[in-house]
Amino acid sequence: MALELNFLGEFRAGFRFTHVFALLCFVGVIFKLTLLIIKRRKTCRKMEPFDGPPPHWLFGHVFMLKQDGTSLNTMQDWGQKYPFAFPLWFGPFVCVLNIHHPDYVKTILASTEPKDDLAYTFIQKWIGEGLLVAHGQKWFRHRRLLTPGFHYDVLKPYVKLMSDSANTMLDKWESYSKTGETFELFEHVSLMTLDSILKCAFSYNSNCQIEGGKNEYIKSVYELSYLVNLRFRTFPYHNDFIFNLSPHGYRFRKACTVAQNHTAEVVRRRKEELKEEKELDRIQAKRYLDFLDILLCARDENNQGLSDEDIRSEVDTFMFEGHDTTASGISFILYCLACHPEHQQRCREEINQALGDNRTMEWEALSKIPYTTMCIKESIRLYPPVPGMARITTKPMTFFDGRTIPAGCILGTSVYGIHRNPTVWENPDVFDPVRFLPENVASRSPHAFVPFSAGPRNCIGQNFAMNEMKAVIALTLQRYELIEVPEWKPKLIPRLVMRSLNGIHIKIRPVQQTHKLA
Numbered sequence: 001m002a003l004e005l006n007f008l009g010e011f012r013a014g015f016r017f018t019h020v021f022a023l024l025c026f027v028g029v030i031f032k033l034t035l036l037i038i039k040r041r042k043t044c045r046k047m048e049p050f051d052g053p054p055p056h057w058l059f060g061h062v063f064m065l066k067q068d069g070t071s072l073n074t075m076q077d078w079g080q081k082y083p084f085a086f087p088l089w090f091g092p093f094v095c096v097l098n099i100h101h102p103d104y105v106k107t108i109l110a111s112t113e114p115k116d117d118l119a120y121t122f123i124q125k126w127i128g129e130g131l132l133v134a135h136g137q138k139w140f141r142h143r144r145l146l147t148p149g150f151h152y153d154v155l156k157p158y159v160k161l162m163s164d165s166a167n168t169m170l171d172k173w174e175s176y177s178k179t180g181e182t183f184e185l186f187e188h189v190s191l192m193t194l195d196s197i198l199k200c201a202f203s204y205n206s207n208c209q210i211e212g213g214k215n216e217y218i219k220s221v222y223e224l225s226y227l228v229n230l231r232f233r234t235f236p237y238h239n240d241f242i243f244n245l246s247p248h249g250y251r252f253r254k255a256c257t258v259a260q261n262h263t264a265e266v267v268r269r270r271k272e273e274l275k276e277e278k279e280l281d282r283i284q285a286k287r288y289l290d291f292l293d294i295l296l297c298a299r300d301e302n303n304q305g306l307s308d309e310d311i312r313s314e315v316d317t318f319m320f321e322g323h324d325t326t327a328s329g330i331s332f333i334l335y336c337l338a339c340h341p342e343h344q345q346r347c348r349e350e351i352n353q354a355l356g357d358n359r360t361m362e363w364e365a366l367s368k369i370p371y372t373t374m375c376i377k378e379s380i381r382l383y384p385p386v387p388g389m390a391r392i393t394t395k396p397m398t399f400f401d402g403r404t405i406p407a408g409c410i411l412g413t414s415v416y417g418i419h420r421n422p423t424v425w426e427n428p429d430v431f432d433p434v435r436f437l438p439e440n441v442a443s444r445s446p447h448a449f450v451p452f453s454a455g456p457r458n459c460i461g462q463n464f465a466m467n468e469m470k471a472v473i474a475l476t477l478q479r480y481e482l483i484e485v486p487e488w489k490p491k492l493i494p495r496l497v498m499r500s501l502n503g504i505h506i507k508i509r510p511v512q513q514t515h516k517l518a
Contacts, residue, residue: 036093043095049403050097052086053078060089062235069491069501072387072416075100079417084401088412091235094118096390096410100417102424102447103400108391108411109447109455112139116390116410118238119496122231126224126256127320128313131460141300143460146314149294150460156363157288158200158464159471163360165196166472168209170479177508182485184503185334189472190327194218196468197322201315202266202292220258225324227252229495263312270296291318318461325385326465328497329451330472331504332383333376335490337473338482338506340431347372348477348511355478361471369474374433376469380451382431384415387494389453415450416494424448483507 055061065071075098078086085099099105114135124133131142148154169192176183191209198204208218227248231237243249270292295311306314337344347369354368355361390412397411398404405411420428424445425435434440441449452459459465476482485507490500 040093043093043409046406046409047087047095047097049405050085050087051082052088053082055087055089058092060091060094062090067233067493067501069493072492072494075414075417076420079414079421083423084399094238094410096412097405098412098414098417100414100421102418102421102445105413105418105450105454106445106447107397107399108413109450109453109457111391111397112456113391113393113397113411114139116392116412118410119232119390122228123320123496125252126228126259127316128309130310130313130317132317132321139457142306142310142314145298145300145306146294146460148298149291150463152463154289154294155464155467159361159363159366159467161199162196162468162471163475165192165199165209166361166475167359168192168195170476172209173480173508177480177510180507180509182488182505182507184505185331186327186500186504189331189334190324192472193327193330193468194221194323197319197326200290200464201318201322202270203288203290204266216258217262220255220262221319221323223251223255224259225320225496227255232496259316260312263315264308267292267296267308267311267315291315321459322461322464324497326468328383328499329376329380329385329465330469332385332490332498333379333469333473334476334482335484335504335506336379336382336431337375337477338484341481341483343375343431343433344477344482347375347473351474351477355474359475359478361474365474366467366470369470371433372473372477373466373470374436376466376473377436377449378431378433381419381425381435381449382429383492383498384419384451385497386451387414387416387498389413389415413450416498418448418450421448477511479511480508481511483509 053061053064056063065074079100084101084104085097088096088098090096099108112135115133120133127133129138131139131146134142169188172188173183191212195206195208198206198208206215206218208215230248231243231252237243237246237248243252292311292315295306295314297305299305337347350369350371354365358365390410393405393407393409393411396404396406418424422428425448447454452462452465483506485505488502488505490504491502493499493501
Protein backbone atom coordinates (compact mmCIF):
# COMPACT_ATOMS: atom_id res chain seq x y z
CA MET A 1 0.00 0.00 0.00
CA ALA A 2 2.81 2.40 0.95
CA LEU A 3 4.56 1.51 -2.28
CA GLU A 4 1.42 2.32 -4.28
CA LEU A 5 1.01 5.67 -2.51
CA ASN A 6 4.65 6.51 -3.17
CA PHE A 7 4.22 5.67 -6.85
CA LEU A 8 1.05 7.80 -7.07
CA GLY A 9 2.85 10.69 -5.40
CA GLU A 10 5.73 10.51 -7.86
CA PHE A 11 3.30 10.24 -10.78
CA ARG A 12 1.37 13.34 -9.64
CA ALA A 13 4.61 15.28 -9.12
CA GLY A 14 5.82 14.28 -12.59
CA PHE A 15 2.42 15.11 -14.05
CA ARG A 16 2.48 18.57 -12.42
CA PHE A 17 6.04 19.16 -13.69
CA THR A 18 4.98 18.18 -17.22
CA HIS A 19 2.06 20.61 -17.05
CA VAL A 20 4.29 23.43 -15.78
CA PHE A 21 6.89 22.70 -18.49
CA ALA A 22 4.20 22.63 -21.21
CA LEU A 23 2.76 25.90 -19.89
CA LEU A 24 6.20 27.54 -19.94
CA CYS A 25 6.76 26.33 -23.52
CA PHE A 26 3.36 27.68 -24.54
CA VAL A 27 4.11 31.05 -22.94
CA GLY A 28 7.52 31.08 -24.67
CA VAL A 29 5.96 30.40 -28.06
CA ILE A 30 3.32 33.11 -27.54
CA PHE A 31 6.03 35.57 -26.44
CA LYS A 32 8.16 34.79 -29.50
CA LEU A 33 5.17 35.11 -31.84
CA THR A 34 4.27 38.44 -30.25
CA LEU A 35 7.81 39.73 -30.86
CA LEU A 36 7.67 38.58 -34.48
CA ILE A 37 4.28 40.24 -35.03
CA ILE A 38 5.62 43.49 -33.55
CA LYS A 39 8.68 43.16 -35.80
CA ARG A 40 6.46 42.65 -38.86
CA ARG A 41 4.39 45.73 -38.04
CA LYS A 42 7.52 47.82 -37.59
CA THR A 43 8.89 46.56 -40.90
CA CYS A 44 5.61 47.37 -42.66
CA ARG A 45 5.78 50.92 -41.31
CA LYS A 46 9.38 51.29 -42.48
CA MET A 47 8.41 50.20 -46.00
CA GLU A 48 5.30 52.42 -46.25
CA PRO A 49 6.94 54.97 -48.63
CA PHE A 50 7.59 52.22 -51.17
CA ASP A 51 4.91 50.52 -53.26
CA GLY A 52 5.45 46.97 -54.42
CA PRO A 53 3.77 43.76 -55.55
CA PRO A 54 1.24 42.53 -52.92
CA PRO A 55 2.80 39.73 -50.84
CA HIS A 56 1.14 36.60 -49.48
CA TRP A 57 0.55 37.07 -45.74
CA LEU A 58 2.61 33.97 -44.86
CA PHE A 59 4.98 33.24 -47.75
CA GLY A 60 5.55 36.80 -48.95
CA HIS A 61 6.84 36.77 -52.55
CA VAL A 62 8.67 33.44 -52.27
CA PHE A 63 6.31 31.41 -54.46
CA MET A 64 5.91 34.25 -56.96
CA LEU A 65 9.64 33.99 -57.69
CA LYS A 66 9.67 30.54 -59.22
CA GLN A 67 12.85 28.48 -59.27
CA ASP A 68 12.46 27.57 -62.94
CA GLY A 69 14.63 30.26 -64.51
CA THR A 70 11.88 32.91 -64.70
CA SER A 71 12.40 34.72 -61.38
CA LEU A 72 14.64 37.43 -62.87
CA ASN A 73 12.03 38.15 -65.55
CA THR A 74 9.40 38.53 -62.84
CA MET A 75 11.67 40.94 -60.98
CA GLN A 76 12.18 42.92 -64.19
CA ASP A 77 8.42 43.21 -64.69
CA TRP A 78 8.01 44.46 -61.12
CA GLY A 79 10.88 46.88 -61.65
CA GLN A 80 9.09 48.54 -64.55
CA LYS A 81 5.88 48.82 -62.53
CA TYR A 82 7.57 50.14 -59.38
CA PRO A 83 10.37 52.56 -60.37
CA PHE A 84 13.60 52.80 -58.36
CA ALA A 85 12.76 50.29 -55.59
CA PHE A 86 10.11 47.98 -54.16
CA PRO A 87 9.81 45.77 -51.03
CA LEU A 88 10.36 42.00 -51.35
CA TRP A 89 9.04 39.75 -48.57
CA PHE A 90 10.74 36.43 -47.80
CA GLY A 91 8.18 34.81 -45.55
CA PRO A 92 6.11 36.83 -43.04
CA PHE A 93 8.95 38.61 -41.22
CA VAL A 94 11.94 39.23 -43.52
CA CYS A 95 11.65 42.14 -45.97
CA VAL A 96 14.29 43.51 -48.35
CA LEU A 97 14.00 46.81 -50.20
CA ASN A 98 15.00 45.78 -53.72
CA ILE A 99 16.75 48.61 -55.58
CA HIS A 100 17.16 48.61 -59.35
CA HIS A 101 18.12 52.14 -60.39
CA PRO A 102 21.55 53.90 -60.44
CA ASP A 103 20.27 57.03 -58.68
CA TYR A 104 19.20 54.92 -55.71
CA VAL A 105 22.20 52.61 -55.64
CA LYS A 106 24.51 55.64 -55.65
CA THR A 107 23.25 56.56 -52.18
CA ILE A 108 23.89 53.05 -50.83
CA LEU A 109 27.28 52.39 -52.38
CA ALA A 110 28.62 55.81 -51.42
CA SER A 111 28.18 54.76 -47.77
CA THR A 112 30.18 52.30 -45.66
CA GLU A 113 27.08 50.51 -44.36
CA PRO A 114 27.82 46.86 -43.44
CA LYS A 115 26.73 43.79 -45.36
CA ASP A 116 23.36 42.40 -44.31
CA ASP A 117 23.07 40.00 -41.37
CA LEU A 118 21.19 37.26 -43.28
CA ALA A 119 22.88 35.64 -46.30
CA TYR A 120 26.40 36.76 -45.44
CA THR A 121 26.23 35.04 -42.06
CA PHE A 122 25.94 31.71 -43.90
CA ILE A 123 29.27 32.39 -45.63
CA GLN A 124 30.88 33.68 -42.44
CA LYS A 125 30.83 30.20 -40.88
CA TRP A 126 33.34 29.24 -43.58
CA ILE A 127 35.38 32.35 -44.38
CA GLY A 128 35.33 33.97 -40.95
CA GLU A 129 35.27 37.73 -40.53
CA GLY A 130 37.26 38.58 -43.64
CA LEU A 131 37.04 41.68 -45.80
CA LEU A 132 33.76 40.59 -47.40
CA VAL A 133 31.76 40.62 -44.14
CA ALA A 134 33.87 42.74 -41.76
CA HIS A 135 32.77 46.28 -40.91
CA GLY A 136 33.85 49.27 -38.85
CA GLN A 137 37.49 49.69 -37.88
CA LYS A 138 38.33 46.05 -38.59
CA TRP A 139 37.15 46.37 -42.18
CA PHE A 140 39.01 49.69 -42.59
CA ARG A 141 42.29 48.24 -41.24
CA HIS A 142 42.09 45.05 -43.30
CA ARG A 143 41.21 46.97 -46.45
CA ARG A 144 44.27 49.18 -45.98
CA LEU A 145 46.57 46.22 -45.30
CA LEU A 146 45.27 44.17 -48.25
CA THR A 147 45.29 46.93 -50.88
CA PRO A 148 49.03 46.47 -51.72
CA GLY A 149 48.24 42.82 -52.51
CA PHE A 150 46.33 43.95 -55.59
CA HIS A 151 48.93 46.38 -56.91
CA TYR A 152 49.77 45.75 -60.56
CA ASP A 153 53.33 44.70 -59.65
CA VAL A 154 51.86 41.85 -57.60
CA LEU A 155 49.23 40.98 -60.23
CA LYS A 156 51.72 40.80 -63.13
CA PRO A 157 53.06 37.26 -62.52
CA TYR A 158 49.55 35.98 -61.87
CA VAL A 159 48.71 36.40 -65.58
CA LYS A 160 51.09 33.58 -66.53
CA LEU A 161 49.58 31.33 -63.84
CA MET A 162 46.11 32.10 -65.16
CA SER A 163 47.29 31.32 -68.70
CA ASP A 164 48.73 27.98 -67.62
CA SER A 165 45.43 27.01 -65.98
CA ALA A 166 43.48 28.17 -69.04
CA ASN A 167 45.69 26.15 -71.40
CA THR A 168 45.17 23.03 -69.29
CA MET A 169 41.42 23.47 -69.74
CA LEU A 170 41.74 24.19 -73.47
CA ASP A 171 43.89 21.09 -73.97
CA LYS A 172 41.08 19.05 -72.42
CA TRP A 173 38.67 20.57 -74.95
CA GLU A 174 40.56 19.08 -77.89
CA SER A 175 38.27 16.04 -77.85
CA TYR A 176 35.15 18.26 -78.11
CA SER A 177 36.66 20.18 -81.03
CA LYS A 178 37.28 16.93 -82.92
CA THR A 179 33.86 15.37 -82.35
CA GLY A 180 31.84 18.60 -82.51
CA GLU A 181 29.69 17.47 -79.59
CA THR A 182 27.86 19.86 -77.29
CA PHE A 183 29.35 20.23 -73.82
CA GLU A 184 28.60 22.12 -70.61
CA LEU A 185 30.97 24.99 -69.85
CA PHE A 186 30.56 25.88 -66.20
CA GLU A 187 32.01 22.71 -64.68
CA HIS A 188 35.19 23.00 -66.78
CA VAL A 189 35.60 26.72 -66.15
CA SER A 190 34.97 26.33 -62.43
CA LEU A 191 37.76 23.77 -62.08
CA MET A 192 40.04 26.04 -64.10
CA THR A 193 39.40 29.13 -61.94
CA LEU A 194 39.85 27.02 -58.81
CA ASP A 195 43.18 25.74 -60.15
CA SER A 196 44.21 29.31 -60.96
CA ILE A 197 43.29 30.84 -57.63
CA LEU A 198 44.99 28.06 -55.66
CA LYS A 199 48.21 28.99 -57.45
CA CYS A 200 47.73 32.72 -56.87
CA ALA A 201 46.52 32.44 -53.28
CA PHE A 202 49.22 30.18 -51.88
CA SER A 203 51.32 28.72 -54.71
CA TYR A 204 49.45 25.43 -54.54
CA ASN A 205 49.58 23.25 -57.67
CA SER A 206 46.48 21.13 -57.19
CA ASN A 207 46.17 19.34 -60.56
CA CYS A 208 42.42 19.60 -59.89
CA GLN A 209 41.62 19.93 -63.60
CA ILE A 210 43.26 16.59 -64.31
CA GLU A 211 42.19 14.78 -61.15
CA GLY A 212 38.65 16.17 -61.30
CA GLY A 213 38.48 17.33 -57.71
CA LYS A 214 39.66 14.21 -55.83
CA ASN A 215 41.75 16.30 -53.44
CA GLU A 216 40.05 16.66 -50.02
CA TYR A 217 40.54 20.42 -49.85
CA ILE A 218 39.15 20.94 -53.35
CA LYS A 219 36.17 18.71 -52.56
CA SER A 220 35.51 20.74 -49.41
CA VAL A 221 35.56 24.05 -51.36
CA TYR A 222 33.02 22.66 -53.84
CA GLU A 223 30.91 21.25 -51.04
CA LEU A 224 30.88 24.56 -49.15
CA SER A 225 29.96 26.57 -52.28
CA TYR A 226 27.08 24.18 -52.97
CA LEU A 227 25.80 24.14 -49.37
CA VAL A 228 25.94 27.93 -48.96
CA ASN A 229 23.81 28.26 -52.11
CA LEU A 230 21.46 25.52 -50.89
CA ARG A 231 21.00 27.18 -47.50
CA PHE A 232 20.34 30.55 -49.06
CA ARG A 233 17.46 29.23 -51.18
CA THR A 234 16.00 26.84 -48.54
CA PHE A 235 14.22 29.20 -46.15
CA PRO A 236 13.86 26.85 -43.14
CA TYR A 237 17.65 26.51 -43.30
CA HIS A 238 17.97 30.22 -42.52
CA ASN A 239 17.45 29.16 -38.92
CA ASP A 240 20.76 28.01 -37.40
CA PHE A 241 19.10 25.41 -35.17
CA ILE A 242 17.23 23.73 -38.05
CA PHE A 243 20.23 23.84 -40.39
CA ASN A 244 22.66 22.49 -37.77
CA LEU A 245 20.36 19.53 -37.06
CA SER A 246 20.00 18.69 -40.76
CA PRO A 247 22.27 16.35 -42.77
CA HIS A 248 23.33 19.38 -44.80
CA GLY A 249 24.39 21.15 -41.62
CA TYR A 250 26.60 18.20 -40.69
CA ARG A 251 28.15 18.16 -44.17
CA PHE A 252 28.76 21.91 -43.94
CA ARG A 253 30.56 21.66 -40.59
CA LYS A 254 32.68 18.76 -41.83
CA ALA A 255 33.68 20.60 -45.02
CA CYS A 256 34.42 23.78 -43.02
CA THR A 257 36.80 21.83 -40.80
CA VAL A 258 38.67 20.39 -43.79
CA ALA A 259 38.97 23.74 -45.59
CA GLN A 260 39.93 25.77 -42.53
CA ASN A 261 42.46 23.19 -41.31
CA HIS A 262 44.06 23.12 -44.75
CA THR A 263 44.38 26.91 -44.85
CA ALA A 264 45.71 27.02 -41.27
CA GLU A 265 48.35 24.41 -42.11
CA VAL A 266 49.45 26.32 -45.23
CA VAL A 267 49.73 29.51 -43.16
CA ARG A 268 51.77 27.69 -40.49
CA ARG A 269 54.22 26.27 -43.03
CA ARG A 270 54.63 29.59 -44.81
CA LYS A 271 55.36 31.38 -41.54
CA GLU A 272 58.15 28.89 -40.92
CA GLU A 273 59.55 29.70 -44.36
CA LEU A 274 59.46 33.41 -43.51
CA LYS A 275 61.52 32.80 -40.38
CA GLU A 276 64.18 31.24 -42.57
CA GLU A 277 63.91 33.91 -45.26
CA LYS A 278 64.02 37.10 -43.19
CA GLU A 279 64.25 39.50 -46.10
CA LEU A 280 61.25 39.96 -48.37
CA ASP A 281 63.58 40.40 -51.38
CA ARG A 282 64.85 36.87 -50.90
CA ILE A 283 61.30 35.50 -51.00
CA GLN A 284 60.56 37.45 -54.14
CA ALA A 285 63.74 36.17 -55.77
CA LYS A 286 62.77 32.63 -54.82
CA ARG A 287 59.33 32.83 -56.45
CA TYR A 288 56.53 35.34 -57.18
CA LEU A 289 54.66 36.89 -54.25
CA ASP A 290 51.36 35.11 -53.74
CA PHE A 291 48.40 36.46 -51.79
CA LEU A 292 49.51 34.68 -48.62
CA ASP A 293 52.95 36.33 -48.77
CA ILE A 294 51.27 39.73 -48.90
CA LEU A 295 49.12 38.93 -45.87
CA LEU A 296 52.04 37.61 -43.83
CA CYS A 297 54.20 40.64 -44.59
CA ALA A 298 51.48 43.29 -44.16
CA ARG A 299 52.12 45.80 -41.36
CA ASP A 300 50.16 48.82 -40.13
CA GLU A 301 51.58 52.12 -38.83
CA ASN A 302 52.28 50.45 -35.47
CA ASN A 303 54.21 47.64 -37.20
CA GLN A 304 51.42 45.22 -36.28
CA GLY A 305 50.41 42.50 -38.72
CA LEU A 306 47.34 40.33 -39.07
CA SER A 307 46.64 37.51 -36.63
CA ASP A 308 46.73 33.89 -37.82
CA GLU A 309 42.92 33.81 -37.63
CA ASP A 310 42.65 37.01 -39.70
CA ILE A 311 45.06 35.63 -42.31
CA ARG A 312 43.09 32.39 -42.58
CA SER A 313 39.85 34.36 -42.97
CA GLU A 314 41.26 36.56 -45.72
CA VAL A 315 42.71 33.61 -47.67
CA ASP A 316 39.40 31.74 -47.44
CA THR A 317 37.56 34.93 -48.48
CA PHE A 318 39.85 35.31 -51.48
CA MET A 319 39.18 31.67 -52.39
CA PHE A 320 35.42 32.15 -52.15
CA GLU A 321 35.20 35.49 -53.96
CA GLY A 322 37.68 34.67 -56.71
CA HIS A 323 36.51 31.18 -57.64
CA ASP A 324 32.79 30.86 -58.44
CA THR A 325 32.29 34.51 -59.36
CA THR A 326 35.01 34.47 -62.01
CA ALA A 327 33.84 31.07 -63.25
CA SER A 328 30.33 32.46 -63.76
CA GLY A 329 31.65 35.53 -65.57
CA ILE A 330 33.91 33.59 -67.94
CA SER A 331 31.24 30.98 -68.73
CA PHE A 332 28.64 33.56 -69.72
CA ILE A 333 31.21 35.59 -71.70
CA LEU A 334 32.05 32.52 -73.78
CA TYR A 335 28.33 31.86 -74.23
CA CYS A 336 27.67 35.44 -75.42
CA LEU A 337 30.51 35.27 -77.92
CA ALA A 338 29.19 31.93 -79.20
CA CYS A 339 25.82 33.61 -79.79
CA HIS A 340 27.41 36.58 -81.63
CA PRO A 341 29.98 35.23 -84.12
CA GLU A 342 30.54 38.65 -85.72
CA HIS A 343 31.78 40.11 -82.42
CA GLN A 344 33.68 36.89 -81.68
CA GLN A 345 35.59 37.17 -84.97
CA ARG A 346 36.46 40.82 -84.38
CA CYS A 347 37.81 39.88 -80.94
CA ARG A 348 39.83 37.04 -82.46
CA GLU A 349 41.47 39.30 -85.02
CA GLU A 350 42.42 41.75 -82.28
CA ILE A 351 43.74 38.93 -80.05
CA ASN A 352 45.81 37.38 -82.86
CA GLN A 353 47.41 40.75 -83.49
CA ALA A 354 48.18 41.21 -79.79
CA LEU A 355 49.47 37.68 -79.10
CA GLY A 356 50.85 36.52 -82.43
CA ASP A 357 51.90 32.87 -82.05
CA ASN A 358 52.33 33.18 -78.30
CA ARG A 359 50.10 30.67 -76.46
CA THR A 360 50.58 32.47 -73.11
CA MET A 361 48.96 35.77 -72.21
CA GLU A 362 51.51 38.39 -71.22
CA TRP A 363 50.82 41.33 -68.90
CA GLU A 364 51.55 43.85 -71.65
CA ALA A 365 48.99 42.23 -73.97
CA LEU A 366 46.09 42.84 -71.56
CA SER A 367 45.89 46.49 -72.63
CA LYS A 368 46.06 45.63 -76.35
CA ILE A 369 42.62 44.03 -76.66
CA PRO A 370 40.16 46.96 -76.14
CA TYR A 371 37.31 45.50 -78.21
CA THR A 372 37.55 42.17 -76.39
CA THR A 373 37.43 44.10 -73.13
CA MET A 374 34.26 45.86 -74.27
CA CYS A 375 32.70 42.48 -75.13
CA ILE A 376 33.65 41.18 -71.68
CA LYS A 377 31.99 44.16 -70.02
CA GLU A 378 28.87 43.84 -72.15
CA SER A 379 28.61 40.15 -71.26
CA ILE A 380 28.87 40.81 -67.53
CA ARG A 381 26.32 43.59 -67.94
CA LEU A 382 23.85 41.05 -69.32
CA TYR A 383 24.92 38.27 -66.93
CA PRO A 384 26.51 39.85 -63.85
CA PRO A 385 28.51 37.20 -61.92
CA VAL A 386 27.13 38.59 -58.65
CA PRO A 387 23.46 39.31 -59.43
CA GLY A 388 22.77 41.19 -56.21
CA MET A 389 24.31 42.78 -53.10
CA ALA A 390 22.80 43.51 -49.71
CA ARG A 391 23.48 46.03 -46.95
CA ILE A 392 21.80 46.78 -43.64
CA THR A 393 21.24 50.38 -42.59
CA THR A 394 22.71 51.56 -39.29
CA LYS A 395 21.18 55.02 -39.68
CA PRO A 396 18.36 56.59 -41.72
CA MET A 397 19.12 56.93 -45.43
CA THR A 398 17.40 59.48 -47.68
CA PHE A 399 17.31 58.99 -51.45
CA PHE A 400 17.37 61.66 -54.14
CA ASP A 401 13.55 61.75 -54.45
CA GLY A 402 13.10 62.49 -50.74
CA ARG A 403 11.98 59.02 -49.62
CA THR A 404 13.74 57.79 -46.49
CA ILE A 405 14.51 54.32 -45.18
CA PRO A 406 15.17 54.11 -41.41
CA ALA A 407 17.92 52.25 -39.58
CA GLY A 408 17.69 48.46 -39.35
CA CYS A 409 16.46 47.82 -42.90
CA ILE A 410 17.97 45.41 -45.44
CA LEU A 411 18.69 47.05 -48.79
CA GLY A 412 19.17 44.71 -51.74
CA THR A 413 20.88 46.10 -54.82
CA SER A 414 19.74 44.17 -57.89
CA VAL A 415 22.82 44.38 -60.12
CA TYR A 416 20.93 42.44 -62.79
CA GLY A 417 18.02 44.90 -62.54
CA ILE A 418 20.27 47.96 -62.86
CA HIS A 419 22.16 46.47 -65.82
CA ARG A 420 18.91 45.77 -67.68
CA ASN A 421 16.96 48.84 -66.67
CA PRO A 422 15.33 50.24 -69.88
CA THR A 423 15.33 53.79 -68.46
CA VAL A 424 19.13 53.61 -68.23
CA TRP A 425 20.12 51.38 -71.17
CA GLU A 426 18.67 51.54 -74.69
CA ASN A 427 17.54 48.06 -75.81
CA PRO A 428 18.98 46.56 -72.61
CA ASP A 429 18.59 42.91 -73.68
CA VAL A 430 20.65 43.40 -76.86
CA PHE A 431 24.36 42.48 -76.90
CA ASP A 432 26.08 45.72 -77.94
CA PRO A 433 29.75 46.19 -76.87
CA VAL A 434 29.76 49.74 -78.30
CA ARG A 435 28.02 50.80 -75.08
CA PHE A 436 31.47 50.69 -73.49
CA LEU A 437 33.23 53.07 -75.84
CA PRO A 438 34.74 55.85 -73.66
CA GLU A 439 32.36 58.52 -74.97
CA ASN A 440 29.31 56.35 -74.22
CA VAL A 441 30.57 55.47 -70.74
CA ALA A 442 31.10 59.17 -69.99
CA SER A 443 27.47 59.95 -70.85
CA ARG A 444 26.06 57.45 -68.32
CA SER A 445 25.80 57.39 -64.57
CA PRO A 446 28.88 55.66 -63.10
CA HIS A 447 26.44 53.56 -61.06
CA ALA A 448 24.68 52.16 -64.14
CA PHE A 449 27.35 49.44 -64.38
CA VAL A 450 28.32 47.96 -61.02
CA PRO A 451 29.41 44.31 -61.46
CA PHE A 452 32.14 44.88 -58.86
CA SER A 453 30.07 47.19 -56.65
CA ALA A 454 31.31 50.78 -56.22
CA GLY A 455 32.31 53.26 -53.57
CA PRO A 456 34.47 52.50 -50.51
CA ARG A 457 33.33 48.85 -50.32
CA ASN A 458 33.93 48.03 -53.97
CA CYS A 459 35.53 44.70 -54.89
CA ILE A 460 39.22 44.91 -54.02
CA GLY A 461 39.96 42.07 -56.45
CA GLN A 462 38.24 43.48 -59.54
CA ASN A 463 41.52 43.94 -61.45
CA PHE A 464 42.49 40.36 -60.61
CA ALA A 465 39.13 39.15 -61.96
CA MET A 466 39.27 41.28 -65.12
CA ASN A 467 42.81 40.11 -65.85
CA GLU A 468 41.76 36.48 -65.55
CA MET A 469 38.72 36.98 -67.76
CA LYS A 470 40.81 38.70 -70.43
CA ALA A 471 43.50 36.02 -70.36
CA VAL A 472 41.08 33.10 -70.56
CA ILE A 473 38.89 34.65 -73.28
CA ALA A 474 41.92 35.60 -75.39
CA LEU A 475 43.52 32.16 -75.22
CA THR A 476 40.19 30.44 -75.91
CA LEU A 477 39.38 32.51 -79.00
CA GLN A 478 42.93 32.06 -80.26
CA ARG A 479 42.39 28.29 -80.43
CA TYR A 480 38.67 27.69 -80.91
CA GLU A 481 35.61 29.02 -82.64
CA LEU A 482 32.67 29.06 -80.25
CA ILE A 483 29.33 27.90 -81.66
CA GLU A 484 25.89 28.49 -80.18
CA VAL A 485 23.57 25.56 -79.46
CA PRO A 486 20.08 27.14 -79.89
CA GLU A 487 18.24 24.33 -78.08
CA TRP A 488 20.31 24.98 -74.94
CA LYS A 489 19.27 28.45 -73.80
CA PRO A 490 20.46 29.17 -70.24
CA LYS A 491 17.73 29.34 -67.59
CA LEU A 492 19.09 32.04 -65.32
CA ILE A 493 18.87 31.59 -61.59
CA PRO A 494 20.28 34.13 -59.11
CA ARG A 495 22.29 32.46 -56.36
CA LEU A 496 25.34 33.84 -54.62
CA VAL A 497 26.62 33.92 -58.21
CA MET A 498 24.67 33.90 -61.48
CA ARG A 499 23.99 30.35 -62.62
CA SER A 500 21.95 28.47 -65.18
CA LEU A 501 19.55 25.72 -64.11
CA ASN A 502 20.25 23.73 -67.27
CA GLY A 503 23.94 24.58 -67.56
CA ILE A 504 25.75 26.66 -70.18
CA HIS A 505 26.29 24.68 -73.38
CA ILE A 506 28.26 25.40 -76.56
CA LYS A 507 30.12 23.62 -79.34
CA ILE A 508 33.66 24.38 -80.51
CA ARG A 509 35.90 23.73 -83.48
CA PRO A 510 39.55 24.59 -84.13
CA VAL A 511 40.20 28.03 -85.58
CA GLN A 512 42.47 26.49 -88.25
CA GLN A 513 39.51 24.44 -89.53
CA THR A 514 37.43 27.62 -89.75
CA HIS A 515 40.04 29.23 -92.00
CA LYS A 516 40.08 26.18 -94.28
CA LEU A 517 36.29 26.25 -94.56
CA ALA A 518 36.41 29.92 -95.40
